[in-house]
Amino acid sequence: MNAYISRVLSGLKEKNAHEKEFVQAAEEMLPTLSAVVDNHPEYEKTGLLERFVEPERVIQFRVPWTDDSGTVRVNRAFRVQYNSAIGPYKGGMRFHPSVNLGILKFLGLEQTIKNSLTGLPMGGGKGGADFDPHGKSDGEVMRFCQSLMTEMYRHIGFDTDVPAGDIGVGKREVAYMFGQYKRIAGAFNGVLTGKGLSFGGSVGRTEATGYGLCYFAQEMLKKRGDSLRGKTCVISGSGNVAVYAAEKATQMGAKVIAMSDSQGYIVDESGIDLDQIKSIKEIERARISEYTARGKGVYSAGSSGIWHVPCDIALPCATQNELDLEGAKALVLGKVKLVAEGANMPTTMDATEFLTANGVLFGPGKAANAGGVSVSGLEMTQNAMHLSWTKEEVDTKLQAIMADICKNASVAAKRYAGNEEDYVTGANIAGFLKVAEAMMAQGAV
Numbered sequence: 001m002n003a004y005i006s007r008v009l010s011g012l013k014e015k016n017a018h019e020k021e022f023v024q025a026a027e028e029m030l031p032t033l034s035a036v037v038d039n040h041p042e043y044e045k046t047g048l049l050e051r052f053v054e055p056e057r058v059i060q061f062r063v064p065w066t067d068d069s070g071t072v073r074v075n076r077a078f079r080v081q082y083n084s085a086i087g088p089y090k091g092g093m094r095f096h097p098s099v100n101l102g103i104l105k106f107l108g109l110e111q112t113i114k115n116s117l118t119g120l121p122m123g124g125g126k127g128g129a130d131f132d133p134h135g136k137s138d139g140e141v142m143r144f145c146q147s148l149m150t151e152m153y154r155h156i157g158f159d160t161d162v163p164a165g166d167i168g169v170g171k172r173e174v175a176y177m178f179g180q181y182k183r184i185a186g187a188f189n190g191v192l193t194g195k196g197l198s199f200g201g202s203v204g205r206t207e208a209t210g211y212g213l214c215y216f217a218q219e220m221l222k223k224r225g226d227s228l229r230g231k232t233c234v235i236s237g238s239g240n241v242a243v244y245a246a247e248k249a250t251q252m253g254a255k256v257i258a259m260s261d262s263q264g265y266i267v268d269e270s271g272i273d274l275d276q277i278k279s280i281k282e283i284e285r286a287r288i289s290e291y292t293a294r295g296k297g298v299y300s301a302g303s304s305g306i307w308h309v310p311c312d313i314a315l316p317c318a319t320q321n322e323l324d325l326e327g328a329k330a331l332v333l334g335k336v337k338l339v340a341e342g343a344n345m346p347t348t349m350d351a352t353e354f355l356t357a358n359g360v361l362f363g364p365g366k367a368a369n370a371g372g373v374s375v376s377g378l379e380m381t382q383n384a385m386h387l388s389w390t391k392e393e394v395d396t397k398l399q400a401i402m403a404d405i406c407k408n409a410s411v412a413a414k415r416y417a418g419n420e421e422d423y424v425t426g427a428n429i430a431g432f433l434k435v436a437e438a439m440m441a442q443g444a445v
């Protein structure tokens, strides 16, 4: 490893020892930049990496809200404005009890590289709260979102910081936050993406991450003269990313045989009935185990068992570190050919190494799940131009962006790692170089 990178990493570990996901993301990313940093001694002189691993700004605030019984509850929320070298901060809000600063910094770092890869002018940001929307009424979720925005509105703006959804934040939550922003700021603009179609949202945003993931997987397979057609597919999660990955994989001729939620997984060898999953997860907001109550599939408790289901393609689409070494070994035993990350950092580092060492094509999340933020970028463009593109226009642009990301990552991988299928190194380098160039050009800010 390059000595400068090694020094920055040790400093980062010392300073952020308690932020384990942030340390993990930096440990996975920085060493892959060695070849580039070797070629740019000026990075060290200008403290480029020290600046790159420190968010530009972190905002932490309390969110008091009243539950249905009239009791006041308090949650903790953050907005991490990670890097604005190439555009306004852009990245989702996550509502989940596990949310803490370390997780949001890891997501902000990943987002910075991901947004750069899309080729669109977006910096990196991320935010969220340790609020659990599960089991809350619509009124409670609305009051929470309104209270959160009552503080957050002063820190965001359509040309400074544009939040969106993530785990626990879908159309409903984005709409409540947008309503409150509009009311307080007195402005109707593209300050959030993932909005409803009737108030400035883009067609195709809901589907974009999952669809983009399949387009990316298809591009990787194409280089090996293969495709998704006829493949069996296992997809973890049953949220926004997982559902639309399953939809597109099926449209592309694959058969999705297993999906999960945080409690367990279902297997349906005849192909998952997605209408049922959408109804259970998007409308009833119930557990995936409900699927078997409709006379379909087999349910097993515990979400990690899903990797033991033999398949050609595995798409981890739930959360960070959900696919560990044991899961990777099970997948290889089941003869998996490709793993592409719909979630952010779902695969642990040892699992990634095991998969690639066993010849499995591996698409890292920064590249493979960039479809969501790409269409968010397209939503920003449509809002700024006060127009709406058609579904076909958005989908064509999404496909082109995913193909470009795959090509650029592969070219960088070949050039710097001597292996055009090393998408981990390729994506990190291709995304980082653009951010680094902008940071160098803008001086030590």
Ligand code: NDP
Pocket (backbone or CB within 6 Å): 165, 166, 167, 168, 169, 170, 209, 237, 238, 239, 240, 241, 242, 260, 261, 262, 263, 303, 317, 318, 319, 320, 322, 342, 343, 344, 369, 370, 372, 373
């Ligand atoms: P959702 O909230 O819509 O869905 C999350 C899904 O993951 C749910 O099925 C949830 O199950 C499951 N899940 C959550 N925690 C765990 C866990 N510890 N173990 C197993 N399953 C779990 O989120 P999204 O689909 O939007 O996001 C999923 C991932 O994709 C995240 O990593 C996110 O950062 C990433 N991502 C999302 C993008 C987007 O556009 N939405 C864009 C790019 C990346 P349950 O219902 O039981 O909680």
